[in-house]
Amino acid sequence: MQNILKNISNENFNDYLSSVERCLNNLSTISFSLESYKNNIGNNKKKALIICEGQLFGSSKSIELENSYKLYCQLIGVEYFDEGKAIDDIPLFSLIEALSPINVPLYPWQSVEDNNFLLYENSTEESYFNDLVGSQNNLVSEKEVKENSFYFKFDKKFLEIINEMKKYPRSKEVLTLFQTYLLNEELNNSQKNPDLTFDQCEIVNIKKLNITKRTQNDKNRSPESESRELFIKHFMAVKKLIELRGVSKFNKDIDDSKWIELQVKLKSFGENLLNIKNNFSTTLLDIKKSQTDMSNNQLYKEVKDFFQDRNLTCIEKFPTAREISGRKPGGAGILKKITQYGGLSKFEIDYRKYLEKIEAAPKAIVPKPIELKTNGSYTPPNELPLLNSKIELKPNDSLPLPDIQDLLNSKTD
Secondary structure: OOOOHHHOOOOOHHHHHHHHHHHHHHHHHHHHHHHHHHHHOOOOHHHHHHHHHHHHHHHHHHHHOOHHHHHHHHHOOOOEEEOOEEEOOOOHHHHHHHOOOOOOOOOOOOOHHHHHHEEOOHHHHHHHHOOOOOOOOOOOOHHHHHHHOEEOOOOHHHHHHHHHHOOOHHHHHHHHHHHHHHHHHHHHOOOOOHHHOOOOOOOOOHHHOOOOOOOHHHHHOOHHHHHHHHHHHHHHHHHHHHHHHOOOOOOOOOOHHHHHHHHHHHHHHHHHHHHHHHHOHHHHHHHHHHHHHHHHHHHHHHHHHHHHHOOOOOOOOOOOHHHHHOOOOOHHHHHHHHHHHOOHHHHHHHHHHHHHHHHHOOOOOOOOOOOOOOOOOOOOOOHHHHHHOOOOOOOOOOOOOOOHHHHHHOOOO
16 A cells, blocks of 8 residues: 655645545535435435436545545555455545444554553552453543643654554564563562562473483573663664665654644544445445446346357356356456456346346337338429439429519508
8 A cells, every 4th residue: 555644744734634524515415415315315215316326426526535544544554455446546435344343543553452652640540440340441531631641652663563563463472571570570670669569471392391300501591681682683674675665754743743643533434434334234225235236237248248249158057167258359268357346146147037037028119110102293302413403493383483573662551
């Protein structure tokens, strides 16, 4: 996926804020269209669906072109594949269908569990550790977070690498190992509270678990050095991988408050997407079915034309994969589409239903061409002489033309 984050700077930051606003406005239009369709579905469902699809198409395409939409897709980690190929342009309604509340736009230096490393005021912190069970579902108000809280600010690049380590199983295990070792050492080094003193960490050879005496070589192994060295190796490997992919470069000069402002708007956009999914699920299914039917009908017609042009028939037996792919040109492409549809067996069943449907449909009445016949006493001239002849206007022999002067001198009654 393309990296939108690296393109954001202090100079164009407001452009991204405006872009999110445009996306939100278009979502309002989409919600209105879906609501209108739902309210008018009883009158003429097919017509209402066509109108709704037209309105949704324009608004969804406008959103898909916005950089803030592409940024949102990047931050929630969405990937879209078409025929096995990764596609950067994510269709809006495919995204809505797959979206869930856990898909929150997070920057590379953020993770859900760290909660931005917030530190609440003392009374709030006490309410948590004094009642661990009862406070499990407690929420701190947004006002308190803004007015009475602090946060630990770490280097964003450092946090990005740590978060990326959690995506790889062994790197995550090594990270946990090193964190646990450091915590154990920190608590044991504290002389103020005996309750915080634990057994020293040591390395145990699994092969020698049942041996009471440890060898000198085992004793010489340092938990600190080995956990640290292994952590550094994984840390550097992940750092190098991030740099090679270049997918999460960002401008470190942008103030934290700006990142937060942009994230709030992106979260609002995501919440609106979820509202559309939850409030109009039936309507979205109608639209998806309509689009699927249209796409399938196009494939059925394409196959029907292909069979007719290549002298293939399915009256008694459906052509085999070899027979279809062997017809040139286009056989291999048609077979690929049938395979993507679900395979020959599934396609044959649905294709025969399609043929039955079009056979049962009333045939359109084609009007016969009107043939103009001339009077039997008149024989039309041949086409070529008519085109080449000069048209000469002559008066009727029985009605002599009056003299023009007589007309001018005549009196009108």
